[in-house]
Amino acid sequence: MQAQMKLKKRTSEWFVALQSQIIHELELIEKEMGGCAHFKKTEWKRHDTTQENNDGGGGTTAVMRGNVFEKAGVNVSTVYGQFHKDFASRIPGCDSDPFFWASGISLVIHPKNPHVPIAHMNTRMISTQKTWFGGGGDLTPVFPIKKDTDDFHQAFKTVCDRHNPNFYPDFSKWCDDYFYLKHRKETRGVGGIFYDYQYVENDVMFDDLFAFTQSVGRAFKTIYTDIVRRHMNTEYNDADQKQQSHKRSRYVEFNLLYDRGTKFGLETGGNTESILMSMPPEATWP
Numbered sequence: 213m214q215a216q217m218k219l220k221k222r223t224s225e226w227f228v229a230l231q232s233q234i235i236h237e238l239e240l241i242e243k244e245m246g247g248c249a250h251f252k253k254t255e256w257k258r259h260d261t262t263q264e265n266n267d268g269g270g271g272t273t274a275v276m277r278g279n280v281f282e283k284a285g286v287n288v289s290t291v292y293g294q295f296h297k298d299f300a301s302r303i304p305g306c307d308s309d310p311f312f313w314a315s316g317i318s319l320v321i322h323p324k325n326p327h328v329p330i331a332h333m334n335t336r337m338i339s340t341q342k343t344w345f346g347g348g349g350d351l352t353p354v355f356p357i358k359k360d361t362d363d364f365h366q367a368f369k370t371v372c373d374r375h376n377p378n379f380y381p382d383f384s385k386w387c388d389d390y391f392y393l394k395h396r397k398e399t400r401g402v403g404g405i406f407y408d409y410q411y412v413e414n415d416v417m418f419d420d421l422f423a424f425t426q427s428v429g430r431a432f433k434t435i436y437t438d439i440v441r442r443h444m445n446t447e448y449n450d451a452d453q454k455q456q457s458h459k460r461s462r463y464v465e466f467n468l469l470y471d472r473g474t475k476f477g478l479e480t481g482g483n484t485e486s487i488l489m490s491m492p493p494e495a496t497w498p
Contacts, residue, residue, distance in 0.1 A: 216339075219418060223337045224290045224315040226422075228272075230335075230429045231288045231317055235274060237437050238286075238321075242278040245444060249278025251286065256483040258291050267293030273486040277493070280444050282324040285489035290315040291480055299479045304409065305340030313339040314480070316347070317429065318473060320463075320490040321436075326456035327446040329353035329360065329439060330401070330463065332490070333432040334473060335425045345421045346408035349432040350387055351439075352401030352463065354456045360439050361402045367435035368405045371427040375420060383407045393466055400466050460495035467491065 235251050242249045257270040271289025278284075292313040300306040316336025323330065335347030351364050365384065372379035387406035392399050405428070412418045467474055467490050477487035 220313060220315065220337070220339065223422060226426060227288045227315055227317040227335070231272070231274065231286050234286050234319065234433050237433055238276065238281060238284055241280050241437060241440055241444070242276070245279050247279035249276050249281075251276040251284075256486060258293070258481055258483075267481065269293075271483065271486060273483065273489060275489060280324060280328070280440065282322050283493045284319070284321045286317070286319040287486050287489055288317045289482065289486065291482060293480070296479065303340060304344070305342030307341075309341055311340065312480075322460065322492045323440065323444070325444055325446060326354045326448050326452040327443040330459070331436050333429070335429055337425070343412040344408070345410045345412070345425050347425060347428060348383065348387055348404060348406035349428065350391055350401055350404035350406070352459065354452070354459045356402055360442070364402070364404060364435055364439065367431045368428070371424070371431045372405065374427070375424045379407070380405065391466065393462060393470070395469070396462070396465075400462055454496070457494060457496040458498055460492035461497050463490070463492055464495050
């Protein structure tokens with residue numbers, strides 16, 4: 213039990229550290245554009261829905277509105293307790309015991325310039341009677357550029373290949389399948405990677421999957437900030453902004469209709485504002 217607690221502590225501390233690193237990089241970009249925007253952090257505690265379940269935990273919601281990033285949210289949370297009976301039946305390792313522990317980082321960035329892609333990244337560790345890692349990152353450009361797409365995928369492929377040659381082809385396809393809007397028969401963006409249920413069965417597996425999850429976060433931070441700098445000074449017009457607003461509507465549709473993270477957060481009594489942080493500041497439907 214004590215060893216398990218140490219692993220959980222290591223993981224949750226990493227997510228907090230990554231949040232700080234990403235916040236620093238995004239604020240630096242704002243400064244490069246002559247702005248002075250900073251993230252506003254809000255601490256929240258999970259509501260105890262039933263005291264006997266020992267539900268608890270909380271997190272930090274960090275949101276910035278600036279010259280480059282119209283809305284950027286970088287959230288971390290660590291929550292624990294018991295799943296509701298109906299929800300527990302859908303979660304691995306909850307057949308006989310509904311207790312869970314979950315920690316992770318989740319970010320969504322909506323840039324002001326339509327030529328800078330929307331981005332999403334999250335990584336997490338969940339523990340029930342089983343323990344697993346999941347996460348990934350994907351890019352949603354309004355105006356896709358092949359070099360950006362290729363470089364974004366290559367950054368994740370490099371990380372995946374260091375750990376398992378099957379990771380990139382499997383996780384890239386998983387991303388395309390997951391971020392697919394069935395009702396529109398279109399993908400949300402140009403993909404990336406998505407993975408889940410990477411089970412930890414011994415200490416060696418934990419170390420490898422934790423290292424992989426850390427590398428995913430670092431790779432996203434590096435490649436996405438590079439892509440932002442490529443395009444943040446590109447001129448745009450009203451027509452570009454209109455197209456951006458339409459693309460953002462797809463983001464809204466996916467997150468409200470299909471996103472498992474949104475459903476998980478709401479089902480486990482998470483902070484609503486933090487969960488819905490992924491929503492764009494404005495969106496339109498033609």
